[in-house]
Amino acid sequence: MSALRANETAVLVGSVPYWYKVKLPSGLTGYVSKRWATVVTTSASTGQLLRIGSWNIRKLGHGTKDFAKVAQAIDQNFDVLVVVEVMQKQRAHNGYDSLINELGSSWKGLITDSLRPNTISSNSEFYAILYRSSIVRPCAGWSKLIYHQDNDGGDNGVGDDVFSREPAFGCLEAPTSHFKIGFDFLIAAFHATFKSKAAIKAESGHLNEVFSTMAAARPGEKDLIIAGDFNLVPNTLSTVTEMDVTTVGRVQPSIRLESSQGTCMTTS
Incomplete structure (x- = not known):
């Protein structure tokens, strides 16, 4: 039994x-x-669970990491993974490159082509989304992650700087055959500021604008996800975003935010 x-x-x-x-x-x-x-999510004809999550792999690219253990944890637990705190060295993402290499040919990734803030500060970050290429692929015409419109924080940045690291998103699909798509969705990576509680709440209050940007980028798409590190507990995040939050799990809860514009999920 x-x-x-x-x-x-x-x-x-x-x-x-x-x-x-x-x-x-x-x-x-x-x-x-x-x-x-x-x-949770299925690829329609196979019944295969599509496991979507996020991981703040602390200071990925700075210091040392046991990439074999990190890759093993990813491979055993996820099919799509948003990665935040992808650090830079001379505008390169060596930690991300090492992780992709360790994951092997069954995994691929999308990574932003510029930093946020867009400076050479040691604290500037890339966003990355990893996916198991045997069951997930980028949507046609979506070969990279796109930033939500915001001041990039660099010397030539223009306009209001609402986010310290504005979310970046891409489009993925889980085909059930070469000709049929079982599930497609837009997914954004987000790492909230850690300057102060007030600053964190101020950023989170603009997440509906990110949903609007995502919806406009792919008209008609209803499956919109923001995942990452919000630096807020679920109840506070719910209050700030004015969205319902359902927490699932024990040691590592999942946060699910639902609005008329889409769904926001993260694994903390």
């Missing part, structure tokens, strides 16, 4: 009235009540 306990997951393999048919890690199949289970 096996059981699916609270906060555990299994692969969805089918559906009947009132019940989901699932496959447990042991290989056994069984049924869980639809009343007590939630389908």
Whole structure:
């Protein structure tokens, strides 16, 4: 006998009235009540779970990292991963390059082509989104991450500087065949400022504007995700953004924000 306990997951393999048919890690199949289970995201024809998350890999590119262990954790737990705190050295992203190399040919990534703030400060960062290339790929015409319009924080920056590191987003899709898309979505990376609590809240209050930018970049797209490090606990984030927050998990909760413009998720 096996059981699916609270906060555990299994692969969805089918559906009947009132019940989901699932496959447990042991290989056994069984049924869980639809009343007590939630389908997170699936590629329609395969029933394969698409695991989307984010990770602040502290100071990636500065100091030393056990890249083998980091890559193993990513490969075992995610299919799409937003990475923040991708640090620069002479405007290069050596830590990101080392991580991609360690992940191997089954993983690919998108990374911003400039820093935020756009300076040579040791604290300037890139954003990156990693994806398992066997089940996920960039949408047609989306070969890079696009920054939300904001002052880039550099010497030639123009306009109001609302975000210390404005979000950058891309488009990904999980095809069920060469000709059919099971799930496509826009996903943005965001690392909030850590200057002060007031500054953090001020930035978060502008996230709806980021959703609007994302929606305009791909008209008709309803699946909009912002993931990263918000530097706020869920209740405060909910109040500031005026969005509902559902926290799932124990040690590492997930934050899900829903608005009329899309969905914002992060794993802290």
